[in-house]
Amino acid sequence: MTMAYDGHLFHGFQMQPNQRTVQGTVEQALIKMTKGKRVIVEGSGRTDSGVHAIGQVIHFDYPGNQIPANKMILALNSMMPMDIIFNDCEIVNEDFHARYSIKGKWYRYRVSLDHFVNPFKRFYTGHYPYPIDIQKMQEAAKDLLGTHDFTSFAASGGQIINKVRTMYYVNVEKDEKENEIVFDFICSGFLYNMVRILVATLLEIGNGKRPVNDFPRIIKAKDRQEVRETAQASGLYLYHVFYDELPKKYRQDLE
Incomplete structure (x- = not known):
């Protein structure tokens, strides 16, 4: 999934205890969707506190029934705060990795x-x-x-x-x-x-x-x-x- 966010009110991308982070915000939404199962979100990079993104890319393995890409983007955007939006979503092969597949x-x-x-x-x-x-x-x-x-x-x-x-x-x-x-x-x-x-x-x-x-x-x-x-x-x-x-x-x- 490709996402944009205003980094001003985030303590960076990477999950940190007791801090508002991009990864943490997305994972909390996925926990609601999976009714309690943690889904680990991998990002293309760990932007620092106050840094923004126009084209951040994440991937995750969604458990249970496969959700079509167009439904996944609608579901997640409906649960995002005003400073995050998903702009693109696609289902990829298992060998794809948001960080390690980068050119x-x-x-x-x-x-x-x-x-x-x-x-x-x-x-x-x-x-x-x-x-x-x-x-x-x-x-x-x-x-x-x-x-x-x-x-x-x-x-x-x-x-x-x-x-x-x-x-x-x-x-x-x-x-x-x-x-x-x-x-x-x-x-x-x-x-x-x-x-x-x-x-x-x-x-x-x-x-x-x-x-x-x-x-x-x-x-x-x-x-x-x-x-x-x-x-x-x-x-x-x-x-x-x-x-x-x-x-x-x-x-x-x-x-």
Whole structure:
């Protein structure tokens, strides 16, 4: 099932005791549907507290009689709070796994450039009220493409040992209407807080605090101390998950 949620009032995706989580909310609805049987929900990724999703994917094994996909989406949406909605549902083969079957993942990050924090955006964008050069960030982003060890961009607390990932696509552009910068990253997988650390580093480059060609040096260092800033959770969106090979238009690493 593909779902969207406003992460502001959730303590992240993953179930946690005495906390409101996305996984917990969905599993509670499934318990009602199964009259008390716990159904474990597996997600494509564990978004943090305050992080949103437009295209989060989950899977679960539903016990008992098979419910058609169109009925399952109706049933679950009828029990969801206002900050979760399911947009797609299909019955898949038993070898499908929401996390392990992934070919690539797309995160989007939005940064407001307004001088003051807009009260209507404060939970849905990052905020950077300083001079910024979009072209510098676009130029620097090219150095992220390809296969690298992204240790320098992984926050402590992550449990993944192998930090080598392939970055397929990076785009930085200005949304003139909203006065925002939109960052898009498509990668084979992401490390803990990786997107938020990359965004913070790109903003420093755009502001002139770092040279345009700083990414190769940072990547080579494999040291989180090289980039200490992390952008706010509020601007981050899990945008799309790829389970088929990526379309060529998203393979900038091959250009």
